[in-house]
Amino acid sequence: MRIPKQIKAIILDIDGTLIDSEDGLWWVLFQGILKELNMQPQKKSTFLTHAGEFSRHLTRSLSGKAKKEAMGKIREYIHKNYMKHINKVSIFSDTIPTLKGLKKKGLTLATVTNTPRNLSFPTVQKFGLPKYFKTMVFRYDVKKIKPAPDMLLLALKRLNLKASQVIYIGDKHTDKIAARAAGIYFIGLKTAGNKRIERLNQIVKMV
Incomplete structure (x- = not known):
């Protein structure tokens, strides 16, 4: 077209x-979020596939209160740690x-x-x-x-x-x-x- x-x-x-920003900053944040949510490690290729919407990817199997709490933890972790890794961008x-x-x-x-x-x-x-x-x-x-x-x-x-x-x-x-x-x-x-x-x-x- x-x-x-x-x-x-x-x-x-x-x-x-x-x-x-994805190979450095967001990859580091993603790994930290997995630990925060007590989730198993994931391959970098999986992260890159869902970069930009990994919050949805990580909470896709959850619903209701559990999903809301997980999304809250993800947002809190990102806001708390993003600027610590800005040098990776x-x-x-x-x-x-x-x-x-x-x-x-x-x-x-x-x-x-x-x-x-x-x-x-x-x-x-x-x-x-x-x-x-x-x-x-x-x-x-x-x-x-x-x-x-x-x-x-x-x-x-x-x-x-x-x-x-x-x-x-x-x-x-x-x-x-x-x-x-x-x-x-x-x-x-x-x-x-x-x-x-x-x-x-x-x-x-x-x-």
């Missing part, structure tokens, strides 16, 4: 798309050149992430990224996070644009589902989408 014409903005996922080498290239073409940029603002913003601020974005949507800005379309729909509202005027780039299947539900053209970074790219900087020549 061809990229739509008259694109005015690009929305980007953060973790795994702009910054490399790095920025992909082509992130800033890509953002500069897109801005040079006159495109408006925005981000959406399932990570809470108080954790994600200091992380991207560390690399000087916020200045490139007109709006940033975080967990708790909406009732339902990805794969629900709510974050993307809120970004569209803030940008005052239609779905047909925007491209969304992400690295996970949940990103694809969210984009489809929002009616937005999805470009998958090393994952399936309306179009797939292997490096983020490929998008500059495509739009």
Whole structure:
């Protein structure tokens, strides 16, 4: 499927798309959460498959009060330990050149992430990224996070644009589902989408 014409903005996922946080920070947190919940160790490949929604993965067999308590423990553990491991996050080498290239073409940029603002913003601020974005949507800005379309729909509202005027780039299947539900053209970074790219900087020549 061809990229739509008259694109005015690009929305980007953060973790795994702009910054490399999953192999380091989130993997460490995931292992700690398993211990906190008295669960058996899991392979890194399993974690990477569910990165971005591992809370749901770990609690999928629970229900009612047990699930609510487990989700609470996961949130508490993340908020308590995230900043301790922020040094394990790095920025992909082509992130800033890509953002500069897109801005040079006159495109408006925005981000959406399932990570809470108080954790994600200091992380991207560390690399000087916020200045490139007109709006940033975080967990708790909406009732339902990805794969629900709510974050993307809120970004569209803030940008005052239609779905047909925007491209969304992400690295996970949940990103694809969210984009489809929002009616937005999805470009998958090393994952399936309306179009797939292997490096983020490929998008500059495509739009």
